[in-house]
Amino acid sequence: MINTVKRNQQQSLDHLDDVWLFGYGSLIFKVDFPFLERRPASIMGWARRFWQGSHDHRGTPDQPGRVVTLIEQAGCQCQGMAYRVTPDTFAHLDHREKNGYLRFFAPLTFTDAPDHAPAEALVYVAGPDNAAFLGPAPIEVMARQIATSEGPSGRNSDYLLNLDDALKTMGAEDTHVSELANAVKALL
Ligand code: BEZ
8 A cells, every 4th residue: 555655774684583575677587696485466556657767877977777666546457576685785785776766664565465464564665765766768769768778787689588588487567578578679
C-alpha cells in the first residue's frame, strides 16, 4: 500500500538477523551480493519506469543514461525478485546504488505464495526530488538516449535488454520495459 511505505534510510538494520530486499531493476539480473533465499514477489501501488538518469553506471555526466525507478501509481503492481539478505549486504548495495536512490520499507507479496501474509521488504526508490531524476519522455526519445549511452557499468542498452529478458524468463513481462526494449533493438 502506498501509504504504508516508510522512509528508512537512516535506520540501522543491525538488530535484525535478516531482511527482505525487493529488486525490480538491476537487482534482478546483476546479483553480485550474497543472499540466503530468493523468491519472486511483487509490490502494489508502484510502477517501474525508466525515469531515473544514470551518470555513474550506464551513462556519463555529459550523456546520462536512463535506468529504472519506482513511481507511485494506484492500482499498479510491480513484479520483481525478493532476496533475504543479512544487514551487512546493504553496505555494498548502498554504495552501488548511491545516485539518488533511498531505501524504504514496503509491503511485498510473494508470487509463489500470494495467500500468505505480506512481508516487509526494503526497496530502493529514486524519487522525483533527486537531482538525477529525468521523468517521462516519448518512447522514441528514451529509446535513443538508451541506445546511445554507456558508462562504467556498461552499455545502457544492455541494462534494458537484460532486464527485459530476465522479466520475461520469470513470466513477469512489463510492457513499459518490453516496448522500450523493442524500440531500442530497432535502433541498434
Ligand atoms: C532494483 O533492482 O531493485 C534497483 C533498482 C534501482 C536501484 C537499486 C536497485
